[in-house]
Amino acid sequence: MNHTESANSFAEEVKTIPGGEFVELCYSCGTCVSKCMIQEKIDPEYNPRRLLRMVMMEMRDESYESPTTWLCSSCDLCYQACPQKIHISGVITAVKKIAVEHGSKTQLKTAVVDQQTCVACGLCVEACPYEAITLVRKKVPYRGELQVAQVDPGLCMACGLCSAVCRSTSIRIPDTFEDAELMEDLWNWLQPQESASNGY
Amino acid sequence: MVDAARQPLVDVRAFTEVEKVEGFVGNFKVTLREKAKYILADRCNGCGDCAKVCPIEVPNYFEMNLAPRKAAYVPMSQSVPLIYSIDMDACIHCYKCVDACGPLEAIDFSQEDKFVEEDIGAIVVATGFGHFDPSVMEEYGYGRFPNVITSMEMERLNNSAGPTAGNLIRPSDHKNPKRMAFINCVGSRDKRYNPSCSNFCCMYSIKNAVLVKQMNPDVDISIYYIDIRTPSKGYEEFYDRAREMGIHFIQGRPSMITEDEETHNLFIHSEDVLLGKVIEKEYDMVMLNQAAIPQPDQNHMSSVLNVAQSPGGWFMEYHPKLRPMDSPTDGIFFAGACQGPKDIPSSVAQGSAAASRASRILQSEKWEIEPTVAVVWPERCSATTRGRACGICAKACPYGAIKITSPEFPAEVITAKCHGCGACVAECPEDAITQLHYTDAQLLAQMRALLADKPEEKILAFRCHWCSYGGADLAGTSHFEYSANERGMRVMCSARMDTDFIYEAFRLGAGAVLYSGCHPQDCHYITGQLIGAKRADRLAKIFSKMEMTEGRFRVEWISAAEGDKYARVLNEMQNVLDNIPKQDLIDEIERLKPDMLKRLKNFPGVPGVAEAMDYTETLMGAIQVQKEPA
Numbered sequence: 001m002n003h004t005e006s007a008n009s010f011a012e013e014v015k016t017i018p019g020g021e022f023v024e025l026c027y028s029c030g031t032c033v034s035k036c037m038i039q040e041k042i043d044p045e046y047n048p049r050r051l052l053r054m055v056m057m058e059m060r061d062e063s064y065e066s067p068t069t070w071l072c073s074s075c076d077l078c079y080q081a082c083p084q085k086i087h088i089s090g091v092i093t094a095v096k097k098i099a100v101e102h103g104s105k106t107q108l109k110t111a112v113v114d115q116q117t118c119v120a121c122g123l124c125v126e127a128c129p130y131e132a133i134t135l136v137r138k139k140v141p142y143r144g145e146l147q148v149a150q151v152d153p154g155l156c157m158a159c160g161l162c163s164a165v166c167r168s169t170s171i172r173i174p175d176t177f178e179d180a181e182l183m184e185d186l187w188n189w190l191q192p193q194e195s196a197s198n199g200y
Numbered sequence: 201m202v203d204a205a206r207q208p209l210v211d212v213r214a215f216t217e218v219e220k221v222e223g224f225v226g227n228f229k230v231t232l233r234e235k236a237k238y239i240l241a242d243r244c245n246g247c248g249d250c251a252k253v254c255p256i257e258v259p260n261y262f263e264m265n266l267a268p269r270k271a272a273y274v275p276m277s278q279s280v281p282l283i284y285s286i287d288m289d290a291c292i293h294c295y296k297c298v299d300a301c302g303p304l305e306a307i308d309f310s311q312e313d314k315f316v317e318e319d320i321g322a323i324v325v326a327t328g329f330g331h332f333d334p335s336v337m338e339e340y341g342y343g344r345f346p347n348v349i350t351s352m353e354m355e356r357l358n359n360s361a362g363p364t365a366g367n368l369i370r371p372s373d374h375k376n377p378k379r380m381a382f383i384n385c386v387g388s389r390d391k392r393y394n395p396s397c398s399n400f401c402c403m404y405s406i407k408n409a410v411l412v413k414q415m416n417p418d419v420d421i422s423i424y425y426i427d428i429r430t431p432s433k434g435y436e437e438f439y440d441r442a443r444e445m446g447i448h449f450i451q452g453r454p455s456m457i458t459e460d461e462e463t464h465n466l467f468i469h470s471e472d473v474l475l476g477k478v479i480e481k482e483y484d485m486v487m488l489n490q491a492a493i494p495q496p497d498q499n500h501m502s503s504v505l506n507v508a509q510s511p512g513g514w515f516m517e518y519h520p521k522l523r524p525m526d527s528p529t530d531g532i533f534f535a536g537a538c539q540g541p542k543d544i545p546s547s548v549a550q551g552s553a554a555a556s557r558a559s560r561i562l563q564s565e566k567w568e569i570e571p572t573v574a575v576v577w578p579e580r581c582s583a584t585t586r587g588r589a590c591g592i593c594a595k596a597c598p599y600g601a602i603k604i605t606s607p608e609f610p611a612e613v614i615t616a617k618c619h620g621c622g623a624c625v626a627e628c629p630e631d632a633i634t635q636l637h638y639t640d641a642q643l644l645a646q647m648r649a650l651l652a653d654k655p656e657e658k659i660l661a662f663r664c665h666w667c668s669y670g671g672a673d674l675a676g677t678s679h680f681e682y683s684a685n686e687r688g689m690r691v692m693c694s695a696r697m698d699t700d701f702i703y704e705a706f707r708l709g710a711g712a713v714l715y716s717g718c719h720p721q722d723c724h725y726i727t728g729q730l731i732g733a734k735r736a737d738r739l740a741k742i743f744s745k746m747e748m749t750e751g752r753f754r755v756e757w758i759s760a761a762e763g764d765k766y767a768r769v770l771n772e773m774q775n776v777l778d779n780i781p782k783q784d785l786i787d788e789i790e791r792l793k794p795d796m797l798k799r800l801k802n803f804p805g806v807p808g809v810a811e812a813m814d815y816t817e818t819l820m821g822a823i824q825v826q827k828e829p830a
Contacts, residue, residue, distance in 0.1 A: 027389075029426040029453035030471030034478045047476060081339065081455050083390035 010058045013098055019090025026052045032078035032088050038071050046071055048078060048088050055095060064099040068092065070107040073157050074130075100154035109174050110156035111163065113149045115140045118170040120147040124162035132156040133171075201280040214281055219315065221323070221505055224601075224617040225531030226561055228320040236311040237285035239272075243306035246274070246282035250297035250307065258290045260363075264353045267363030272297045277361070322531045322558035325515065326551060327501060329537040332387035332394065332491035340386065340488055345459045346372040347466055347485045351401075354408055354487045358415075368412060370485040372464035377419065377484035381468055382409060383454055384425045388491030396512055398492040400543040402429045405489045406439055409447045422448040422481065424470055432545065450479075457486060492541040505532055506600060508726040514540045518724070525554040528619070528726055529599065530569065533557050572620030572637045572692055574601075574613045577807065580632035581610035593624035593633055596695070598726035621725035622696030626735070631700075631806040638691055640700070641808030647705060648816035650687040652823045655709035656785055659773050661688045662697045663758075664732075667718035670760025680767035683774035685711070693717065693725045694732025700803045702739055702753070707796035709789045711777045712752045714769065715739070719757045729757070746795055749788060751776035 014020040032048045033039055039046040051068040063069055074089040082088060100106075111133075125133045132155035139145050149171060151162075162171045163179075172178065205212050213232065220231040239250070250272040259265035262275035269275075271290040274282060286297070286307070298307050331352060335343040342348045347370045349357070360366035370377045382405040388398040402425065409421045428449065430436045443449065454470040466483050494513035495501070502509050507527040508516040515538050518526035525533050535551035536542065542550070561567065576593075583589035583604075593611050594602040601617035602624055611633070613624075622635045634640065651658055663669040669690050675682060691697060694717025705713050715736045723729035736755040743753045756769050777785070804810050 027426060028473055029385075030451070030473040031453045031455045033455075033471035034452070034469045035455040039478060044477070047471075049471065049473070050476065083385070083392065083453065085391040 010060045010063075010098075011055050014055050014091060014094045017094035017097060019087055020094030021090075022084070022086045023052055023055050023091045025084045025086055026056070027084065028053060029083060031081045031083065035078050035081045037075065037077065038073065043067050043071060048072070048092065051095065052086075052088070052091060055091065063095055064102065064104040067107060069095050069099055072096075073159065096154065106153050106156070108156070108158040109176060110153040110158050111151045111160075111171055111173055113151060114170040114172075115148045116143065117168050118148040119168055120149060121167065122149075123165045123167065124149055124171050127161045127165040128156075129159065129161065130155045130157050133162060201278070205280045212281060214279075214283070215285060218501070218504055224614060225529075225567055226321050226564075227616070228323060228531065230318050230320045230323070232316045232318060234314040234316060236288075236313050237283065238288065238291075238307065238309055238311050239284050239286060240306045240308050240311075241281070241283050243304050244283045245304065245306075246284065248274075248284065249300040249302075250284055250286075253296040253300040255294060255296065256290050256292060258287065263363050264350070264356050266353060266356055322533065322561040323505070324533045324535050324551075324554045324558055325501070325505065325507075325527070325538055326535040326554075327495055327498070327538040329492040329541055330495045330498075332493050334386050334488045334490050336393070337387065339456045340383070340454070340486075341457050341459065341466075342488055345457065345464070345466060345486075346370075347377075347459075347464050348457060349485065349487055351404065351408070351487055351489045358408065358411055366415075368415065370464075375484075376416065379420045379483045380409075380412065380422070380485050380487065381466075381481070381483045382421070382423045382487045382489060383468075384423065384489045385453065386488040386490045387493075389426060390491075394491045394493055394512065396541075397429070399541040400492070401489045403435055403438070403543065405487070406430075406442045406447075408487065410438075410442050410445060413442075413445050413447060420448075422450050422483075424450050424452060424454050424468065426451070426453050432543070452479075492537065495538070498538070505529070506726070507532055508723070510540070511721045514538065516721075525550050525557060528724060530567070530616070530619075531558075531561055567616065569616065569618075570620050572622075572635055573615050573618040574620070574622065574624050574633050574635050576611050576613055577632050577634070578610035580630050580807075582630050582632070583608060583610040585630065590629065592627050592629060596623040596627040596731055598623065598728055598731075619725060621693040621728040622691060623693065623725070623728055623731045626696050626698040627731065631802055634807070635692075635696065638696060639808055640698070640803075640806045641812035643689065643691070643701060644704065644809055645812045645816050646689055647701065648708065648813075648820060650689070651705065651708045651710055652816075652820040656711045656782075656789060657685050657777070658710055659683060659686045659712045659714060659770065659777070660705045660710045661686050661714040661716060661770070662694075662701065663688055663690055663714075664694045664696075664717035664729075665690055665692045666724045667722055667760050668716035668756075668758040668766065671716075671758040671762045671766040674760060674763030675767040676763075678763050680763055682767035682770040685774060685777075686714075686770050693723070693728040694736070695725065695728035697732055697735070699735060699739060700800060703796045703799045704803065706748075706753075706789070707793055707800060709793075711785065712754065712773045714773060715753070715755045716758050716766075716769075719759055722759055733757075746792055748792060749776070749780055749785075 011023060014023055028049055030049050036046065036048060046068050048068055051063055051066055054063040069092060072089055072092040076089055078088045120135050122135060125135060132152045133149050135147050136150045137145065137147050140148060158173050160173050160177050163173055204210050215235045215237055217233045218230060219233045222229045251270045254270035254272040256271035257268040260267050260269035271287045272284055273287065274284055301307050334340055334350060340348060356362040357364055358366065358368050368376060384401055384405055387393040388396065405423055409423055412419055413421060428439060430439045451473040452470040454468045456469040458467045466486050467480055468483060469480050472479050498513050507529055510516040515534055517524045517534060517539055518528050527534060533554035535554040536547035578584055581589060587608065589604050589607045589611055591604055594604050598621065599617050599619055601614045603612045603614055620635060622638060625633045625635045650660060663672055672688055697715055702713055717732050718729050720729050740753060740755060751773065754773055758766050
């Protein structure tokens, strides 16, 4: 941990990015952490409060490596609960942006485009909630120069919406939620269920 | 309370509302509404026979609706004065109470509200605080889950005179809880509801925890907190004692409470911040330590008493550090939480201070006020010149100190009520009012002296006495560098910053003018700043229509603590001036001069102004002569 005193401190940098302005209002009450679904379901080490603290304490490298930086899906459950009205996902997105600029790579398996079949219809661009997909003109092996979809791994949250809307099955999240796996889940789910004992 | 009621000089008026407060320090006329009790105070001996026979039961507000009371009732057995009253909203007119009262004949169903007017020398306001309703915070489930209670309900449940005679039971099944949680900061320190800290809740929840633990040592108690604040004498020791007793303190604000539908046990989801882990613990009962908020009718009282409110709604004191018990209106004082949430020792101290302040007024024959009061020139008032008083001054006065008995007579200032903000002086379209020690002539003379030499380089800063003057002072004592071209003019309030001064400043060729005062909530003259702000807006519009360079006239609200802001604003204004080529600036000043002059046509007629102009003309001449040889 290094305490840099310069005007271009990490916290200052985060505050200049829209969404990151109010990071210093955090008084570490922990409401966001116990509200977080990702913390509960995916990674117990996931902790937005700690990431905000790391920003304030100038822990640059640690926050680039923190899973909190990469796993937040901006559901904003914490934003509604935060007594200081801090837009926590905004702060996390700001940190992520800086991390990407510094060359850090996302810990998620982000969407990949099959350039051989993509027809650049733009459906995925519209569907992406994180504005991670753009249409670009580039040289594609065997197909020549044409327009295809391209995913910005720094913005992609691997939600799979693009994969769901793609009509030519050209975009997918590798190894997770593959079509075959989902179809099997769906099939199982459609089978007659035993009556729910837990009330749900 | 009983002692106070026994004092021959203390007159307790229970069940009475203040309707109207008129007059001024030492001479208030207060109208009271003595609400009908339907039981005659001079006959009732408090025996309670009427309540015994009354067949109607309604929830008792005093017991937080946890117990019933009759329609004929006293809120609690220790009420002072111990006089019963009948709740007409609940009464079914069976008249059983009349029979029960018998020969005392204390019950009178024909009673009506009575208005009484009293001569009052000084007023101490001690209206206390209200409670935040936690049912708006859905995540805590108050109102949905029976075993989530508020601190006030806890107070009754744990009280030996309360509805359960001190047996702490949980509402769902009336069993004694074995695991309890107290949640602090419910609705306080929360920008969605009340951003401020309620001051006493930390100690309050520790107190309740200790009380419960003393009665039932095997109860497991956790207190969820954001920060524990124990700043007064002996408080930290009490906190230590609570920890020694085995009360658990968990740092972490719960995000959610869920309930087991069968057992009605509660699960609190929170992060244990110190562990950095999310925990979910089961409890039998949860107490929410709700925020202290202003009384629901605080706004109404503020307009009845004519005292301002601070941000958040509490009554505003005259000075937060030096005069916390005084209101901005002479003769009205605050005691306790009506001025801001505070604990018992602070309330007692403030109450005693308010009482001694009030007795100073009652003891004195004469009362000294600030000398900067407003004075009317009756011969200039529109009542004299045009036969009809316009009433603008009376409307502007934040204190109601200007009296216009009828439109034919000139306005009159009630000197004892005037606090010297100067709003009326600046607002008067006839220039028929002046403020002693801040007359137009005096301020003009200052202004001309300040702008005598190279006015186009100067920034004339109008500062209000209480805030921006203090801000400028702080900028100086803190050694914040700001433009040396600033020239400061002090007036009591931004309400005194007459349009004439601003026009005159620009006519004299000032490079820039700053119009600064308190933030609206800090104004020491109740609504003075609002009057000033409105005028400043109007001026800004006029100047932009005149196509004056943006930034030459600037309006800023700067508190006495914002020295850095004062310096920054001044530097920004200097920047504006630096960015206008000198010749352009001079051309603009010359171009606008006729406009300014046109708007100043009444100004030279104000008594003293012409003389001041002549005098300063000579003075300025002298300054120029002195400069030339150098």
